[in-house]
Amino acid sequence: MSEDFYNSLGVGRDASTDDIQKAYRRLARKYHPDVNPDDATAKKKFQEIQKAYEVLNDAEKREMYDRYGSSFETMGAGDPRGGGGGASFNQFDFEQIFGSRAGGGESPSADIFGHFAGGGTGPRPRPTRGTDVRHTLTVPFQSAILGGEAQLSVKRPSGKVETITVKIPVGIESGKSIRLRGQGNASQTGGPAGDLIIKINAAPHPHYQRRGDDLEIHLPVTLGEATFGAKIDVPTPQGEITLTVPPGTSSGKRLRIKGHGVKTKIDSGDLYVEIQIVLPPEIDETTREYVKKIEASQQLTPRKDISW
Numbered sequence: 001m002s003e004d005f006y007n008s009l010g011v012g013r014d015a016s017t018d019d020i021q022k023a024y025r026r027l028a029r030k031y032h033p034d035v036n037p038d039d040a041t042a043k044k045k046f047q048e049i050q051k052a053y054e055v056l057n058d059a060e061k062r063e064m065y066d067r068y069g070s071s072f073e074t075m076g077a078g079d080p081r082g083g084g085g086g087a088s089f090n091q092f093d094f095e096q097i098f099g100s101r102a103g104g105g106e107s108p109s110a111d112i113f114g115h116f117a118g119g120g121t122g123p124r125p126r127p128t129r130g131t132d133v134r135h136t137l138t139v140p141f142q143s144a145i146l147g148g149e150a151q152l153s154v155k156r157p158s159g160k161v162e163t164i165t166v167k168i169p170v171g172i173e174s175g176k177s178i179r180l181r182g183q184g185n186a187s188q189t190g191g192p193a194g195d196l197i198i199k200i201n202a203a204p205h206p207h208y209q210r211r212g213d214d215l216e217i218h219l220p221v222t223l224g225e226a227t228f229g230a231k232i233d234v235p236t237p238q239g240e241i242t243l244t245v246p247p248g249t250s251s252g253k254r255l256r257i258k259g260h261g262v263k264t265k266i267d268s269g270d271l272y273v274e275i276q277i278v279l280p281p282e283i284d285e286t287t288r289e290y291v292k293k294i295e296a297s298q299q300l301t302p303r304k305d306i307s308w
Contacts, residue, residue, distance in 0.1 A: 005052035127191030144202035213269030
């Protein structure tokens with residue numbers, strides 16, 4: 001015989017109807033064209049096992065096949081199902097093959113192709129990815145510099161609200177985004193879920209400003225600290241440090257503290273401290289006389305280089 005249907009299904013000639021159905025379900029799951037859309041070999045194999053099943057699952061056809069081999073199809077018998085080499089996979093009716101489960105339950109074909117659109121055997125839509133969800137999250141200035149965690153409420157299309165914990169990367173800049181893969185909306189066609197894209201905004205700090213990976217602070221000092229010099233404690237992201245203010249430091253003087261800015265994976269920025277001399281709100285007459293003497297003795301011209 002030109003075709004061995006038993007071999008196509010991988011069963012012996014004494015196989016029961018139940019054995020034949022189980023073998024077919026196993027092979028159909030493996031070779032169905034919808035599962036292997038770009039595999040011509042799988043398509044051909046599926047057509048072979050489909051044809052073999054159509055014959056061996058029918059007691060009358062199986063008896064004819066066992067007696068005459070595959071040439072039984074040319075012998076007529078008036079059976080409209082005989083001949084023609086079997087149905088195509090796009091026309092094949094799995095309900096006709098397997099029948100319904102006892103008690104009117106779901107057919108065995110649902111176990112294999114229940115994910116096909118409509119439960120039928122026609123081409124199903126290719127799975128598409130779920131939609132992305134975009135949110136803007138404002139975090140404390142310190143969290144953007146040092147990293148941390150924040151919580152975000154996401155409302156799904158179903159109306160359900162989910163609370164998601166977001167890890168804030170160390171040193172993330174305001175305006176940058178975090179992508180949480182698979183945390184977006186679910187696919188409606190069996191594809192992967194979309195992503196959750198979170199734009200980070202850093203809240204302003206009352207004293208610090210960020211310039212790239214550098215930090216800046218305007219540091220108030222007294223007239224005496226600026227005049228005679230001082231050691232001043234300054235809080236930084238890496239902890240409190242002691243800053244030395246040189247004697248005779250004027251307002252506007254910038255002092256650089258290397259490595260105490262924003263830490264990144266590659267390097268660390270610097271901290272720039274700008275000195276601001278703070279005078280008392282009220283100056284007594286004795287202090288006024290001292291200031292006048294200083295002015296008279298120094299004859300300073302601090303604005304001589306200013307021009308338009």
